[in-house]
Amino acid sequence: MMLCIAHRGARAERPENTIAAIELAIKQGADAIEIDVREHQGQLIIFHDEIVDRTTSSRGELSNFSFEQLRQLDAGNGQKIPILGEVILSIAQRVPLNIELKDNASAPLVLACIEDFVSKGWEYKDFIVSSFFHPLLQSLKQQQPQLAIGALSAGVMVDYAAFAQNLDAVSINLCSDSINQAIIDDAHQRGLKVFIYTVNDIREFEQFYQMGADGLFTDYPLKLKRWIELKSKQ
Ligand code: G3P
Ligand code: MG
Numbered sequence: 001m002m003l004c005i006a007h008r009g010a011r012a013e014r015p016e017n018t019i020a021a022i023e024l025a026i027k028q029g030a031d032a033i034e035i036d037v038r039e040h041q042g043q044l045i046i047f048h049d050e051i052v053d054r055t056t057s058s059r060g061e062l063s064n065f066s067f068e069q070l071r072q073l074d075a076g077n078g079q080k081i082p083i084l085g086e087v088i089l090s091i092a093q094r095v096p097l098n099i100e101l102k103d104n105a106s107a108p109l110v111l112a113c114i115e116d117f118v119s120k121g122w123e124y125k126d127f128i129v130s131s132f133f134h135p136l137l138q139s140l141k142q143q144q145p146q147l148a149i150g151a152l153s154a155g156v157m158v159d160y161a162a163f164a165q166n167l168d169a170v171s172i173n174l175c176s177d178s179i180n181q182a183i184i185d186d187a188h189q190r191g192l193k194v195f196i197y198t199v200n201d202i203r204e205f206e207q208f209y210q211m212g213a214d215g216l217f218t219d220y221p222l223k224l225k226r227w228i229e230l231k232s233k234q
Pocket of ligand 2: 034035100
């Protein structure tokens with residue numbers, strides 16, 4: 001059955017990319033959690049934008065804040081901006097974590113962080129690393145072949161999912177705006193999963209399910225899980 005991947009956590013009900021959003025998504029039965037990661041002064045912060053205005057109590061560019069200042073901001077409902085290690089500890093292997101790399105500098109730090117957790121009992125299958133920046137994924141895969149890679153794209157390529165196969169990815173993570181049956185079928189023929197973002201509408205749940213999507217990123221994990229449950233009983 002199609003997987004429910006919580007997009008930045010249960011983003012519709014809790015502040016995105018926070019521990020509260022992740023906890024609620026797991027409670028609601030999400031099959032996996034997606035978060036956005038950026039490098040900031042040597043630390044891995046969980047944050048989508050390059051400016052803080054939309055998701056915190058403050059204003060300005062990330063680069064104008066020290067790491068300590070960022071950690072003091074209110075990321076919504078009193079939540080703090082988490083770092084990657086905190087998220088991994090809080091999930092505690094209950095579901096896989098999709099770490100989306102938002103910048104170049106995060107890549108080596110994310111690999112080091114994952115390897116550190118693997119040395120402490122986590123498994124590579126607890127993680128999938130995705131990015132729109134494919135050279136980063138290629139480099140990570142070369143350094144650690146056991147790491148699962150998700151190739152993000154927001155367009156339709158001439159050779160469909162070939163780029164993801166060339167990266168030795170496990171999945172092609174596509175924008176819902178650029179989905180057609182040909183790219184889904186092509187990905188499946190190459191042995192790739194197809195995950196689609198960001199899907200919040202029941203009509204789209206049905207549409208992408210009928211097209212053969214393997215998973216949907218959603219801001220509403222409870223809504224999608226309920227829909228999947230009903231569908232599986234039909
Ligand atoms: O990983 C899927 C999705 O999160 C990619 O776009 O902008 O929501 O990070 P964005
Ligand atoms: Mg993302």
